[in-house]
Amino acid sequence: MNDAQTIAVEVVGVEQVTPLIKHFKLAPVGGGSLPVFSGGSHIIVVMRAADRVHKNPYSLLGSPSQLETYEIGVRRMEESRGGSHYMHDRIVVGSRLEIAHPVNLFGLDKIARKHVLIAGGIGITPFLAQLEDLHGGAVPYELHYSVRSAEHAAFLERLRRREGERLHLYHDSEGQMIPFETLLAAQPLGTHVYVCGPAGMINHVIDTARSCGWPDSHIHWEQFSAPPVGDAFEVFLARSKISVHVPHDQSLLESIEAAGVEVPYLCRGGVCGFCHTRVLELDGELVHNDHFLSDAEKAKGNSIMPCVSRAHCKRLVLDL
């Protein structure tokens, strides 16, 4: 993926659906249809702010059969590096944005005998599109949706109307917890579990499913990490023969792009592995923040995911 392949879109709808989440509708500039996608897909939204370019991944939450507009839900992040604040504060009906083609890293298993969907907060968004595919089908499914409190339950009316008893809602504020252990210990053979939400919830679901004997191939999760902030450092790009400064609040990938060097990427959230880059020299240590490399690969220290990972060093040389 690079910027030459983006699609120009216009914002045709903005709705504040909870105190923290805004729902945006995007239509292609000049009309027509947007590319086909499947439930669980995300797009990268390119925001050209005055001082920098933000590129954030957002799950598509509309129906995959409706391609006049794409719908995304954006949660205002407290510790935002600017992207979610830009969407919330600056984007209104009529604003123009660029988006990348949809990519699906969180698709449903097509031969599953049952689906168990677990969402925490804004993690509901990829499931909204998947539910469009599941609704009316022959494969049984259930949705467990945990929210802070009633006012934070985004898209609840739509879910209640469509899903009825398949929706199980839990309010943190009232001490309601998804009963992970009893839920995962009692699923029929051929069930797949999908989880999207805060890191703690994802890890808990993975650990619980494994302890119930689930093989990893039946456990699916998605979490887009925002690139964490860290120390500023210098990186030398061996093939481009340029030195790039990485400020404390900008990611390695963003800094390299700002210097005019293109790095292939898909998710920008440490999930897909597309921006995998070889480390040629390092006089300190890498700070791996991705979910792609194994612990062993991270320990080796000879490659990095520049979308979310950084370095704690004086000098880093990359094969770019």
Next chain:
Amino acid sequence: MLVTGIKSKPVYAPLQADTRGRYHLMLGMGVGAAPLLRVIAEMGAAAPKGLQNTQVLFVPDAGAAPAESTLPGAAPAEATPAGAADAGTATAVERFRIAVGNVQAFAGTPALLGEFRSTLEKSLMGTRLYVAGPESFIGLVMKIALEFNLNKDEIRAEECGTLARRVYCIHCRATTENVRTNIVRCVECDRWLLVRDHYSRRLAAYMGVMADAEAPGELPPLKEVFL
């Protein structure tokens, strides 16, 4: 003429206990008892609790060729030579009973497969499958496991016993059981079929292609190859 090196031909590995599983379902036939008893011993040493959730379905008589059903047309093409049954398997059921308690013995594969299917209907995520026996027995078990969306992380299989194949006629779609020769007459349409290594997991059978389609009557010499 017998094409080899086709990737769809399944490759099995020696059974190992998977202590990450919560429930263990073991299926065996004939000499397949030995690998299963070995896994039970492994589990007893590593995670004895697993034995409480272990169930064994077993066909003691290795002389009965594995077949999918008892319907006419699916009957074994030829009988297994007498005396092929491992004398040790006569006591296998007893040995299973002592080790895990929950054992069911069946007179033949069709009865075992029926019980297997109804067991899977009731089984929960966390179940591991262990299969040991002739290749065609494993194939028939795998075929049903596949319908329940069990995948390679949940199934272990070890091949032992006869290499006789189930052969699917690509012309009339009938399956000829217990084939030991390089070419075989289709049980349904009577064509001479060349038995390929091309395997279908969905059908649990090797593909059989008309052997003399281009030169009627010209057949390779009949040889016993799957013993």
